Amino acid sequence: MLDSVDLAESIVMRVAEASGFSEEDIHKIGMAVREGVINAYNYGNQQDRAKKIRLTVELEPETMRVLVLDQGKGFVLKEVPDPLAEENLLRTSGRGLFLMRAFMDDFEVRTGPGGGAELVMVKKLPGGVSGNGRA
Amino acid sequence: MTLQGTCREIGEIVVVDFSGKITLGEGSSMLRRTLRDLIEHGHRKIILNLYDVDYIDSSGIGELVSGYTTVRGAEGELKLLHLTKRVHDLLQITRLFTVFDVRSDEEDALRSFR
Numbered sequence: 001m002l003d004s005v006d007l008a009e010s011i012v013m014r015v016a017e018a019s020g021f022s023e024e025d026i027h028k029i030g031m032a033v034r035e036g037v038i039n040a041y042n043y044g045n046q047q048d049r050a051k052k053i054r055l056t057v058e059l060e061p062e063t064m065r066v067l068v069l070d071q072g073k074g075f076v077l078k079e080v081p082d083p084l085a086e087e088n089l090l091r092t093s094g095r096g097l098f099l100m101r102a103f104m105d106d107f108e109v110r111t112g113p114g115g116g117a118e119l120v121m122v123k124k125l126p127g128g129v130s131g132n133g134r135a
Numbered sequence: 136m137t138l139q140g141t142c143r144e145i146g147e148i149v150v151v152d153f154s155g156k157i158t159l160g161e162g163s164s165m166l167r168r169t170l171r172d173l174i175e176h177g178h179r180k181i182i183l184n185l186y187d188v189d190y191i192d193s194s195g196i197g198e199l200v201s202g203y204t205t206v207r208g209a210e211g212e213l214k215l216l217h218l219t220k221r222v223h224d225l226l227q228i229t230r231l232f233t234v235f236d237v238r239s240d241e242e243d244a245l246r247s248f249r
Contacts, residue, residue, distance in 0.1 A: 038194070089230055089234055090204055090234070092200050095197070095229055
């Protein structure tokens with residue numbers, strides 16, 4: 001699983017680099033993807049190695065979108081405990097979604113075609129760079 | 136680079152110099168094992184020198200928090216030293232900067248123990 005996480009992160013970081021993002025933004029995008037894939041495996045697919053995670057990277061004229069789809073039962077974002085709440089600060093888990101939202105310009109969770117959760121992470125392309133492709 | 140750590144004892148205080156990534160898998164496990172071993176050997180004043188840790192994910196943050204509560208539960212003190220900008224920023228945005236005792240100077244960190 002860890003190899004897959006590293007691979008997903010690496011792939012998206014390469015796309016981000018090719019798209020002209022700064023080193024810091026590449027790092028943030030990579031971390032967001034990393035957290036998304038780990039979440040998909042742990043919570044979405046319940047660590048069931050038979051289930052798949054689909055990673056999609058879309059380059060649009062002004063944005064880069066990364067989608068992470070699991071084969072779980074889906075979840076409601078607003079029902080996830082706030083890791084910044086005082087009572088949750090010393091929890092040892094539960095920060096992945098928060099970090100994804102912090103590192104990306106836009107973030108949402110929607111229900112995928114099979115009922116799993118699809119994380120949609122968006123980062124605005126650096127100024128003057130445009131793309132039109134899907135990976 | 137996988138996480139590597141070397142321990143230095145300065146009186147009652149142990150400084151663990153870390154290098155690498157604290158991420159899900161080996162890095163987080165290594166941090167966990169290190170702190171567990173230090174506690175089991177009776178150490179209660181611990182400084183984690185993160186001067187060369189430029190990458191930590193939410194699992195790594197979880198292990199830092201776990202380490203903090205474990206050391207505190209053993210009536211010890213855990214301090215963080217020489218945070219890189221990325222780790223510093225992560226602890227800031229997760230509000231953990233208000234939890235940990237973070238130092239930028241080793242002498243200052245050593246003097247700060249009760």
